[in-house]
Structures are given as structure tokens and as C-alpha cells.
Amino acid sequence: MECSTKIFGEGTLGLKAQMATATGCLVVAFKGENIQNPKKLGGVLNALNLATHGAVAKAVAMGDLEAKSGSSLLLSATDAWAAAGLKAERLLLISMGEESKVSKKTEKSHIADVAKWLQVGVKALVATQAKDALWVFEEFSAKDALSQVRLLTQFAKEQLYKFGARHPQFKTKPAEKGSKLVKLTIASDAKNNKALQKAVAEGIAISNGMDLTKDLGNLPPNICTPSYLAQTAKKLAKDFGFKAEILGHKEIETLKMGAFLAVTQGSVAPPQFIVLRHNGGSAKEAPIVLVGKGITFDTGGISLKPGEGMDEMKYDMCGAASVLGTMRAIGELKLKRNVIAVIPTCENMPSGHATRPGDIVTSMSGQTIEILNTDAEGRLILCDALTYVERFKPAAVIDIATLTGACVIALGAVHSGLFSGDDALAEDLLSAGRQSQDTVWRMPLDQAYHDQLKSNFADMANIGGRPAGSVTAACFLSKYTEKYTWAHLDIAGTAWKSGAAKGATGRPVPLLVNYLLA
Ligand code: BES
Ligand code: MN
Numbered sequence: 001m002e003c004s005t006k007i008f009g010e011g012t013l014g015l016k017a018q019m020a021t022a023t024g025c026l027v028v029a030f031k032g033e034n035i036q037n038p039k040k041l042g043g044v045l046n047a048l049n050l051a052t053h054g055a056v057a058k059a060v061a062m063g064d065l066e067a068k069s070g071s072s073l074l075l076s077a078t079d080a081w082a083a084a085g086l087k088a089e090r091l092l093l094i095s096m097g098e099e100s101k102v103s104k105k106t107e108k109s110h111i112a113d114v115a116k117w118l119q120v121g122v123k124a125l126v127a128t129q130a131k132d133a134l135w136v137f138e139e140f141s142a143k144d145a146l147s148q149v150r151l152l153t154q155f156a157k158e159q160l161y162k163f164g165a166r167h168p169q170f171k172t173k174p175a176e177k178g179s180k181l182v183k184l185t186i187a188s189d190a191k192n193n194k195a196l197q198k199a200v201a202e203g204i205a206i207s208n209g210m211d212l213t214k215d216l217g218n219l220p221p222n223i224c225t226p227s228y229l230a231q232t233a234k235k236l237a238k239d240f241g242f243k244a245e246i247l248g249h250k251e252i253e254t255l256k257m258g259a260f261l262a263v264t265q266g267s268v269a270p271p272q273f274i275v276l277r278h279n280g281g282s283a284k285e286a287p288i289v290l291v292g293k294g295i296t297f298d299t300g301g302i303s304l305k306p307g308e309g310m311d312e313m314k315y316d317m318c319g320a321a322s323v324l325g326t327m328r329a330i331g332e333l334k335l336k337r338n339v340i341a342v343i344p345t346c347e348n349m350p351s352g353h354a355t356r357p358g359d360i361v362t363s364m365s366g367q368t369i370e371i372l373n374t375d376a377e378g379r380l381i382l383c384d385a386l387t388y389v390e391r392f393k394p395a396a397v398i399d400i401a402t403l404t405g406a407c408v409i410a411l412g413a414v415h416s417g418l419f420s421g422d423d424a425l426a427e428d429l430l431s432a433g434r435q436s437q438d439t440v441w442r443m444p445l446d447q448a449y450h451d452q453l454k455s456n457f458a459d460m461a462n463i464g465g466r467p468a469g470s471v472t473a474a475c476f477l478s479k480y481t482e483k484y485t486w487a488h489l490d491i492a493g494t495a496w497k498s499g500a501a502k503g504a505t506g507r508p509v510p511l512l513v514n515y516l517l518a
């Protein structure tokens with residue numbers, strides 16, 4: 001889908017020109033205050049009511065359109081519209097709610113509200129057969145305009161994602177056609193246009209990144225192998241001018257990544273260690289490092305997982321996929337910062353060569369680990385990657401991982417788990433999550449939890465028992481991050497959906513891109 005802004009005049013003049021635009025669907029996000037009573041509609045609604053020969057007032061009188069945020073109405077054009085200066089084939093109205101009610105809310109719930117009515121509008125638009133649309137906000141509030149337009153573009157493109165259309169090779173019958181929308185124009189004015197154009201570009205880049213993340217997550221594990229992820233990284237490097245470095249088994253051995261090697265040793269697929277650099281900032285600026293868990297399939301290893309739903313463990317590389325998606329977005333935006341992506345990737349398989357419960361391995365950091373459960377493998381590949389990144393003298397390191405089932409129990413599919421000992425970094429991520437509506441919830445890392453990782457035979461065990469499972473996993477990682485500022489995102493509950501709508505979500509690409517843009 002193509003997305004752009006178009007400048008219209010302000011006030012009645014602008015509205016007239018918008019109404020006179022030939023389009024598949026004119027979407028108007030209006031202020032709730034316009035509906036005080038059905039006999040007297042204000043602002044844009046009044047003009048649209050006249051042009052539709054009273055259809056808007058009628059809908060209001062029948063209770064089909066209300067002032068409350070998210071209330072919407074879809075009308076099909078009649079012959080009379082054009083004569084009255086309304087050239088759209090469809091009119092979609094969507095209430096932004098009443099300012100008085102909106103302003104009483106906290107900033108937090110306000111953005112969530114905006115996202116809700118935006119989603120209602122986008123879903124209604126995509127459900128029509130319209131090929132193009134003109135989207136009009138009755139008024140831009142300076143505070144909201146940019147995030148609103150960024151979210152609108154992001155949501156609209158997101159609705160259009162269809163795995164089957166992007167990868168038709170997996171079904172012998174052609175995939176069913178989805179929405180026809182190919183062009184979305186957002187009405188702006190001379191004053192705001194530059195900023196809004198930037199917001200559109202950001203929304204597009206974010207959703208392009210999410211599409212890549214979803215593709216990688218959804219691809220079957222016999223296709224999306226560690227080598228496939230490495231190839232994808234190389235392709236990104238070529239397309240966006242990153243520097244790519246791919247380390248194989250031998251180099252991983254030379255680096256003495258004993259924990260990573262233990263996880264990969266049961267698999268015939270060769271492990272890969274991917275380093276992708278975007279040098280958008282000055283040479284002396286310390287980089288932000290993103291580390292993504294790239295287990296392309298997690299059987300649990302010798303501590304085998306139960307069979308039911310095991311296919312979903314193809315999504316255990318969604319941390320890696322979100323890092324690649326984020327790199328794609330910042331590459332497209334030519335972000336003026338230094339960002340390094342680091343991805344340890346392998347499979348976790350049972351075999352005669354596989355690591356056993358009870359094995360003791362030495363991590364790259366020199367610390368020894370008793371592997372009590374081979375299914376707690378994410379932390380094993382991540383701990384060596386977290387040691388590796390010390391060499392970059394990073395400003396901050398953020399790891400992203402589908403790390404624990406316990407995080408799904410704690411937070412469900414709403415928030416990703418955020419763990420950090422650094423309040424400033426945690427605040428930045430919380431705020432980026434709110435801005436992008438890709439939210440995180442801060443979890444503890446207290447020293448008291450560390451005791452659960454004690455081992456009788458090694459420096460630490462790789463599991464801490466069932467209580468606070470996502471916290472002890474994060475505590476394990478923290479033992480490898482003492483040399484820099486660090487945060488960990490557990491995306492086990494947010495990276496994909498199960499059930500009928502099974503599929504990767506593209507999270508937390510919006511969060512990470514918003515964080516890097518701030
Ligand atoms: N990849 C899983 C975590 C996971 C489980 C993500 C379910 C999404 C849904 C991870 O490698 C794992 O198996 N973790 C174990 C840890 C346990 C053995 C301490 C878990 O959560 O059960
Ligand atoms: Mn596992």
C-alpha cells in the first residue's frame with residue numbers, strides 16, 4: 001500500500017476540497033462535540049450531513065452514530081452526493097471522542113484511546129472494497145498529530161499483512177484475496193505537512209519492519225533455519241548498507257561460547273552468530289546493541305516438551321526476527337545513530353549428541369553453568385551473546401527473547417515483560433511502548449531472586465524452579481551484563497498469537513523503533 005499526505009486549505013475551504021476529491025472512501029475522524037443533538041450537528045458533520053441529504057443526522061437520531069470515541073458509521077454514496085459536492089464512493093465517519101472527556105485522562109490511557117478509535121476506523125476501511133482512501137482528521141492537536149499519523153499508517157499497513165499472499169508457495173490453491181486498498185492519502189495542511197510526512201515515513205518503515213518480522217516468525221522451521229536468518233541479515237546489509245558479519249561453528253568455538261555450543265550440539269543444522277551494524281551516527285558515539293534470541297525450533301532438547309502445540313516453537317526466533325525487523329526500519333529511515341544487531345541462532349534438538357540435564361558448561365564469560373533443564377536454552381545462547389557485545393562498549397544493550405512460559409502466565413498477550421536495573425533505560429522503554437501502543441510492563445530483578453539459581457556443582461544453574469520463572473530467567477541473564485546498561489524484554493506472550501488467528505504479531509518492532517527514534 002502506498003501512503004502519502006496531501007495539503008488542503010484550513011477550515012471550510014479545506015473541507016470543501018476534501019469532499020470534492022474523487023476517492024473510494026472519504027474517512028473523517030471527527031470531534032465528539034459535533035454531536036450534541038441530532039437536530040444540530042456541528043463542524044464537519046454539519047457539512048457532511050448537508051452533502052448526504054441528512055443521512056448523518058438520521059444515523060445519529062437512530063443511535064447508529066454517537067459522540068463517544070470509536071463510534072463509527074459507513075455510508076455508500078447515492079447519486080445525490082456528487083451534485084452536493086461530495087465525490088467519494090463511500091463515507092466513513094469515526095469519532096475521536098470529546099475533548100473534555102479525553103483531557104481528564106492520564107497521558108497513558110489517552111494514547112490507548114486514540115489507538116482504539118484509529119484501529120476501529122482502519123478495520124472498517126480495510127473491510128470495504130475501496131481501492132483508495134482519503135483520511136481526514138477534523139483537527140490535529142499538536143500533541144497528538146505525529147503519533148496519530150504514525151499509528152494510522154502503521155495500523156493500516158498492518159491490517160493488510162497476509163502471509164499467504166507474500167509466500168504463496170505453501171498452499172497449492174491460491175490464497176484468498178484480502179483488502180483491495182492500495183493507496184491511503186492523509187489530509188494535512190501547509191503548517192503541519194512536513195512533520196506529518198515524516199510521521200508517515202516512520203509508520204511505513206515500522207510496518208515494513210514488522211512485515212519482515214512476521215514473515216520470519218511464520219515461515220516453517222524447515223525453511224527458516226539459522227542459515228536462513230543469516231542470509232536474511234546479509235540481504236538487509238546489501239539493501240540498507242549495513243555491515244554484516246556471520247560467524248559459524250568454528251568461530252563460535254574459538255570464542256569459547258560454551259553455553260551456546262551446548263544448545264546447538266544436538267542439531268544437524270549449523271549454528272550462526274550474526275552481527276549487523278548500522279553506522280548512522282558519528283564514529284565516536286557509543287552504539288545501542290540489540291540482541292535477539294534466535295532458536296529456530298525449540299523441542300526442549302532432552303528435556304523434551306510435550307507434543308501438543310509444539311509447532312509453535314518455530315516462533316522461538318521471534319526475538320531475532322524483531323531485531324532484524326527493527327534494523328530494516330531504521331535502515332529505511334536512515335536513522336542517525338549507531339545500532340548493532342547481534343543474533344545467536346541455532347536449533348534446540350534432542351539427539352545422541354545433545355546436551356544432557358546435569359551437564360556443566362563454561363560460558364564465554366568464564367562462569368560455569370549446570371544445565372539442569374535443556375529446555376531453558378534461550379538464556380544459554382543469550383548469555384554468550386551478552387558477553388560478546390562487551391567489545392562494543394555499548395551505550396545500552398537490549399535483549400529480546402521469547403524466553404519463558406512463565407512470562408505468558410504473568411502478563412499474557414498484552415504487555416511484554418521488561419527487566420532492567422537501570423531506571424532511565426526502563427522509563428525510556430516504557431514510554432516508547434506507550435507511544436507505539438506496543439507496551440511493556442516492568443518486572444523485578446531483586447537480588448533475593450538470584451538465590452533460586454544456586455547450584456551445588458557449578459557457579460549457577462540454568463533454572464530457578466517454577467516460582468517467578470520469568471524473573472529468575474532475567475536474573476540469569478543479568479549475571480552476564482554487569483559491564484554495561486542493560487534491559488531484557490521477554491516477548492513470549494506478545495510475539496505471536498495462537499488459535500484460529502495463529503501468526504506472528506511483529507512485536508516489539510514498534511516499541512524498539514520508537515525507542516531508537518526518541
Ligand atoms: N521458548 C521457551 C519459552 C516459551 C514457552 C515461549 C512457551 C513461549 C511459550 C523457552 O525456551 C522455554 O522452554 N522455557 C522454559 C524454561 C523452564 C524450563 C525453566 C519454560 O518456560 O517452560
Ligand atoms: Mn526451551
Ligand code: ZN
Nearest residue numbers: 295298316378
Ligand atoms: Zn526457547
